[in-house]
Amino acid sequence: MSSASTQRVLTGVTTTGILHLGNYVGAIRPAIAASREEGIESFFFLADYHALIKCDDPARIERSRMQIAATWLAAGLDPARVVFYRQSDIPEIPELTWLLTCVTSKGQMNRAHAYKGAVDANVAAGGDPDAGITMGLYSYPILMAADILMFNAHRVPVGKDQVQHIEMARDVAQRFNHLFGNGREFFVLPEANVEPEMELLPGLDGRKMSKSYDNSVPLFEGGEKALREAIARVVTDSKLPGEPKEPEGSTLIALFDPFATAEERAAFRAELRAGLGWGDAKQRLFEQVNRHIGPMRARYDTLMAHPEQLEEILQQGAQRARAIAAPFLATLREAVGLRRFQPLAAAAAAPVAKAKAALPVFKQYREADGQFYFKLSAADGRVLLQSQAFAGGRDTGEWVKRLKTEGATALAGAPVAKGEGVADSELADALAALVAAEAA
């Protein structure tokens, strides 16, 4: 199935709450369509370990993971094509999380948006900065990196808010490859695919559809009745039946379009311009959406009534996922030194003995602006330190020399900035290694 050109696409859904129409149009439908393309191997999973970070209500966790599993299958996910599993059925994922945790710099986690947002909110409220913040929230991006790296995904379709997490996964992957790879790249560096559609569908009030705004249209839960009631709440202007209405920009049209053909869209617009009443228009919208999702809802209800079928499908998915994860994790354990005991002499003679860690390097250069700069790069190419511009090359030389002989103490007052995501400790270690090399 997998060949050199096969692209692995992986995405997870945190299993808290239920899915709404916006999730369907923005995430589920495009993901299922993409999974049918040639040359793509898809991995979809229920991020139920992530759900535990946000929710300590067991009944809600149980309900939500079942509902979301049933939703994806009802919407057309083909478990024969897609590796479809629950994160919590793959014990290799938390194990990989630990291996990655041990090479992740704390400073980088301090900068994760979700954690920083929670700290900022605490500070703004005048409380303890870490009030109510669990280690789960803090380490969230490492668990997510393990989800992705476990299967060497090339592409990860996500919303904008998740892009930083993918960048963190790349960093951690790079670091692990560098530390333990001995020239071998264990992990593919994943890329975020930001789905523009994810923002497309407005909620009932015209703002982005979101459970937290209470403006969402449930996808299947509550049946036709809930769909009809939600659509009745779509905000419109106060034009009366018979008055011409401007369809463009209206929430009603935005909800209609993703479920309609080009002809249907044109016809609906024409009727609104000709004075169709908002009440009738809402009925039209209801029918259109329901025609589309009604058959799926029937499948959803059947699956929800047969949890054993869902269980069976997910167990099979877990088997397929573990067939990939288990041997890969064995390789990674071996790489970090968690090996079967053997005579140490033999182990030392083996080629796995680690190459001497490569030193970071200073580079001095001149930019097109005519100014002089220097930077310090780690052996894996990441920029640890970047200088400001200098008028002359002599200044850069002097600073580089000071940093190489005095190490981190020379940083105070140096016209430099740390590289993105670089921790103070990593920078200090890098400079200490250079000082030691200089002195040797």
Ligand code: TRP
């Ligand atoms: N954090 C993602 C979200 O809240 C869910 C998720 C967990 C995920 N692990 C992932 C998405 C791995 C993509 C890849 O939306």
